[in-house]
Amino acid sequence: MSRPDPAIAVTALVKEFRTARRRLRALDGVDLEVGRGEVFGLLGANGAGKTTLVKILLGLARPTSGAVRVRGCDPRRAAARARVGYLPEGHRFPGYLRADAALRLFGRLAGLPEGALDRRIPELLELVGLADRGHDRVGRYSKGMTQRLGLACALLDEPEVLFLDEPTDGVDPVGRRHIRDILLATRGEGTTIFINSHLLSEVERTCDRVAILHHGRVVRQGSVDDLTHPTQRFSVRLGGGEFPPDARLRELGAAVASRNGSYELDVPDLETLNRVVDLLRAERLLIAEVSPVRAALEDVFVAAVEAEEREPAPGPAVHAVGGAP
Amino acid sequence: MKTWALVVDTWREAFARYTLLGFAAVSTLFLLILTFALNLDIVNGTLAAGSLFGRAFEMRHRTPEIETVVTSALSIFAGMLYVLGVFLSVFATGSQVPNLQHRGTVDLYLSRPIARVHLLLGRFVGAVTLVGANLLFLCGGVFLVLSLKTRVWNPRFLVAAALILVVFLSYLGFMYLIGVLTSSTPLSIMLPYALYVLSLPLAAHDRIAAAMDSRLGAGAIHALYWILPKTPEIGRDLTGFVLGKLAPSALPIVTTGAFGAVCLAAALVLFSRKNF
Numbered sequence: 146m147s148r149p150d151p152a153i154a155v156t157a158l159v160k161e162f163r164t165a166r167r168r169l170r171a172l173d174g175v176d177l178e179v180g181r182g183e184v185f186g187l188l189g190a191n192g193a194g195k196t197t198l199v200k201i202l203l204g205l206a207r208p209t210s211g212a213v214r215v216r217g218c219d220p221r222r223a224a225a226r227a228r229v230g231y232l233p234e235g236h237r238f239p240g241y242l243r244a245d246a247a248l249r250l251f252g253r254l255a256g257l258p259e260g261a262l263d264r265r266i267p268e269l270l271e272l273v274g275l276a277d278r279g280h281d282r283v284g285r286y287s288k289g290m291t292q293r294l295g296l297a298c299a300l301l302d303e304p305e306v307l308f309l310d311e312p313t314d315g316v317d318p319v320g321r322r323h324i325r326d327i328l329l330a331t332r333g334e335g336t337t338i339f340i341n342s343h344l345l346s347e348v349e350r351t352c353d354r355v356a357i358l359h360h361g362r363v364v365r366q367g368s369v370d371d372l373t374h375p376t377q378r379f380s381v382r383l384g385g386g387e388f389p390p391d392a393r394l395r396e397l398g399a400a401v402a403s404r405n406g407s408y409e410l411d412v413p414d415l416e417t418l419n420r421v422v423d424l425l426r427a428e429r430l431l432i433a434e435v436s437p438v439r440a441a442l443e444d445v446f447v448a449a450v451e452a453e454e455r456e457p458a459p460g461p462a463v464h465a466v467g468g469a470p
Numbered sequence: 471m472k473t474w475a476l477v478v479d480t481w482r483e484a485f486a487r488y489t490l491l492g493f494a495a496v497s498t499l500f501l502l503i504l505t506f507a508l509n510l511d512i513v514n515g516t517l518a519a520g521s522l523f524g525r526a527f528e529m530r531h532r533t534p535e536i537e538t539v540v541t542s543a544l545s546i547f548a549g550m551l552y553v554l555g556v557f558l559s560v561f562a563t564g565s566q567v568p569n570l571q572h573r574g575t576v577d578l579y580l581s582r583p584i585a586r587v588h589l590l591l592g593r594f595v596g597a598v599t600l601v602g603a604n605l606l607f608l609c610g611g612v613f614l615v616l617s618l619k620t621r622v623w624n625p626r627f628l629v630a631a632a633l634i635l636v637v638f639l640s641y642l643g644f645m646y647l648i649g650v651l652t653s654s655t656p657l658s659i660m661l662p663y664a665l666y667v668l669s670l671p672l673a674a675h676d677r678i679a680a681a682m683d684s685r686l687g688a689g690a691i692h693a694l695y696w697i698l699p700k701t702p703e704i705g706r707d708l709t710g711f712v713l714g715k716l717a718p719s720a721l722p723i724v725t726t727g728a729f730g731a732v733c734l735a736a737a738l739v740l741f742s743r744k745n746f
Contacts, residue, residue, distance in 0.1 A: 162745075203581045206745040223585040231581035237574035239479075241486030253475035254582040254589075298578065308581075 150217045152306050152337035153179040153202060158211035160197055160361075171197040173361035175211070179354075181305075184328070184338040186352035186369075188345060188446055194361040195341045196234055199308050202339070203231055215306055227256065230304035232295045234311045234341070240284025244275055244294050247283055248301060255302045269297040272327060274320075288315035296324060300331065307331065310341040325351055349373065349442040357449045365449040372445045378438040379418045381410040384431035390424070397421055411438070472584050473592045480566070480596025489562045490600065496558065497608040504615045512536045512620060540622040545712040547612050548630040552705050555608070555634040556666065559601040560641055564659035566593055567649025567737075576746050586742045594646065594734065601638055605631045626712050633708050636723060640699045640730030641665070646737040650744070666701055668694075673702040699726040 160172040171194045179185040189195045200206040202213055204220035218225035238247045245266050252262045270279045273293040278286075283294065292315055299307060312328070313321045328351055332338055342348050348355060349369055356366040365372065381399075383389060389408050391401050399421050400411040412418045418435070425432055484490040511519040517539050519526060570576060570593060579589055609631035617623045641662045649658045671678065675695035679688035700722035707718035 200577075200746065203577075205577060205580050207743070223583050223588075225583075226581060227583040229581070229583075231577065233574060233577035233581070235574045236578055237572055238578065239483065239569070239575065241483055246482070250475055250479055251578060251582060254472055254579065254584050256472065256583060258471075295578075 149181060150214075151178045152181045152183070152216055153177065153185075153339060154212075154214040155198070155202070156212045158198070158201065158213060159209045160194070160201060160206065161209045171361050172201075172208075175358070175361070175363055177356055177363065177366070179337060179339060181337055182332070182335045183354060184332050184340065184352045186340045186342060186348035186355040187358055188343065188348060188355055188442075189358035190343060190450065193358045195358055196310055198358070199231075199310055199339070199341055203229070203308060228302050228305045230299035230301070230307040232292075232299040232307075232309045232312055234314065236291070236295045238283040238291065238294065238298075240282065242283050243280050244270065244283055244286070245279040247294065248298060251298050252301045257302055265301060269300055272300075273297045274323060289317055289320050292316050293320070293324070296327065300327075303334075304336055306337045306339070308339045308341075311344075312340060312342070313344060313347055321347065345442045345446055355442070357446055359450050359453045362453075364453045365445065369442065373439050373442055376438050376440055379412045379415070380434075380436050380438050381412060381418070381421060381425070381432060382434040382436075383408045383410075383425070384433045387430045389430065390428060393424060394421060397424065472588060473595060476589065476592025477596040477599055480593055480600060483566075483569070484562065484600055487565075490604075493558060493562055493604045494607070497604060497611065500608065501611040501615060504612060508619070510536075510539075510619055536620055537622050540616055540620045541624055541713055544613075544616060544624055544627045545709045547616075548627060548712045549705060549709045551605075551609060551612070551630060552634055552637075552708055555605055556637055556641060556701075557663070559604075559634075559638045560645065560662045561659060562604075563597045563601065563642060564645055564649075564662075565655040566597055566658075567646055568653045568655045568658055571649070571653045571746075573746075580746060587738050590646065590650075590738055590741050594642065597642055598635070598639065601642075602635055605634055605638075609634070624712065626714070629711060629718075630708055633704060633718065633723070636727060637699065637701060637704055640726045640733075643730030643732075643734035643737070647733040647740075650737045650741045665698060669698050669701040672698060673700070696725060697729060699729050701726070 155175050155177040158172050158175040159170065162169040162171060173194075175194075175198060187195050187198065197206060201208050202215055202220055204222075204226065207221070213220060215225060215229060220226060220229075242250065248266045248269065249262055252265065257265070267276065267279070270276045273296055275290060275293055275297070278290065283291065286294065292312070296309075296312065299309065309328075313324055316324060325347070328338060328340075338351075340348060340352060352369055354366075354368045355372065356363045358364070387408065389401055389410065394401055394410060397420050398413055398417045402409050402411065410421060412421055422432065422435070481490070484493075507523045509521045510517060515536055517534055517536050567590075570579065570589075580586065609628060613625075613627050644665060645658045645662055648654075648661050652658070672691070672695045675691050679691045682688045682691065703722040704718065704726060707722065710716065711718050
């Protein structure tokens with residue numbers, strides 16, 4: 146049986162911007178595949194090339210070389226963007242439009258019939274928490290409200306592929322959770338979601354797979370579980386009011402730290418862990434929790450970027466930039 | 471449906487930015503002055519007396535045929551509206567493309583399943599309907615007011631609206647090109663005005679070229695004349711036509727239209743290829 150087409154396929158993608166003085170390589174041979182129904186996170190520092198990649202995937206910019214396919218089609222063809230949602234970074238709705246009028250405009254441009262818009266617009270405004278502000282002009286919206294409206298707009302034609310560029314940018318923590326819930330519900334409907342973000346904790350909570358982009362190159366790629374695999378280190382938490390024998394634990398190789406009124410021991414390997422537990426039990430101390438330490442996505446990201454900085458992959462001596470100069 | 475959405479969007483933008491209101495207000499004021507401030511006494515088909523803002527005209531023992539008076543007045547109005555109409559229309563629509571190309575806004579439009587050519591042409595059609603409706607209101611209003619007051623009907627005046635629209639279309643094509651190239655509203659307004667001013671002396675291109683020492687320079691003047699819109703010639707033909715002379719010559723209209731069409735085509739090609 147043949148493998149189904151990926152929702153997004155990027156092959157040897159290069160994007161260069163030329164100015165009078167120099168050549169800027171924003172993307173340098175990017176290869177990516179995102180499966181249908183997957184939630185994919187593209188991580189990278191500012192200027193890594195994330196937005197440029199998304200713009201190429203939406204046909205907003207032309208690649209210098211290489212190929213991109215969204216649901217098997219060239220995204221520069223208008224028809225290929227049907228049922229593709231996009232929440233751009235720093236998007237700006239025309240300020241003269243009311244929220245419901247903005248959704249109607251972009252719904253009509255997506256080719257949705259009036260009947261469907263009559264049903265969909267109130268639904269979406271309700272979903273993103275703007276039901277009572279739907280008749281307000283977008284120009285009067287706060288950053289967070291604009292972001293919610295952008296998400297509603299991206300969801301207008303029940304997209305099969307959804308691109309989100311910094312979706313929680315400017316949104317308060319409650320709003321972030323709300324947006325995350327919406328995204329998880331959208332994934333539940335089988336939508337492929339491609340998230341561009343530098344908020345690693347958000348990506349870690351939402352995505353199945355991530356790629357780390359650095360200076361226009363993919364330096365790490367894999368599932369969130371694989372990248373944040375358990376390390377050889379363990380964490381032991383003692384019950385409240387228990388005081389560990391610091392010196393003897395250090396002799397065994399464990400680090401002791403006090404956090405939130407209890408003590409945590411950082412143990413380098415399994416053998417040491419057993420010796421530490423024996424010691425603690427012999428001292429009749431109450432162990433509240435023993436857990437393996439997982440590498441946080443932030444650690445993985447920083448390690449990947451630092452490794453790349455130390456030993457950059459061979460290639461043309463050019464700089465990456467974010468978006469068109 | 472998509473084109474309709476873009477036309478509605480253009481009108482909505484014009485309404486929100488008070489462009490539509492401003493255009494309508496100026497036109498209405500003009501029509502109100504014409505309706506209430508101008509009084510004409512017509513006796514036996516001649517103008518016996520008249521007043522503007524309550525001040526009587528000096529007839530100096532002449533009683534001209536009312537038809538001659540109305541035709542002359544309409545010709546003067548046609549010339550005035552030609553200049554004012556084009557200037558106001560350029561001003562009203564100059565920000566269209568730069569606003570569309572704002573970073574963060576253009577992404578929202580272009581990520582929809584609509585071809586870029588369709589998007590830009592939809593906005594173009596929106597601008598044409600907007601200006602067309604305003605010109606129809608202004609020119610049609612002047613025609614109706616004068617005709618009802620004097621019972622002299624000169625439908626040639628309505629051609630003025632059509633010709634103003636043709637010249638505006640040419641300038642709109644140029645504005646779209648400038649807008650796509652620069653994304654600048656001031657340039658999209660100033661350069662068409664500069665073009666308008668440049669086209670005035672070029673009407674005398676034969677005399678200017680004859681006075682030049684260099685053949686290259688003379689050739690350049692002739693080339694500019696043939697390439698750029700022939701605004702003064704069309705204006706002259708227009709007022710002459712309203713006065714009852716010959717129909718406007720086709721050549722200035724065709725070459726002016728061609729200039730706009732080439733500019734618009736270039737704007738569409740550049741917009742289609744542009745990286746955002």
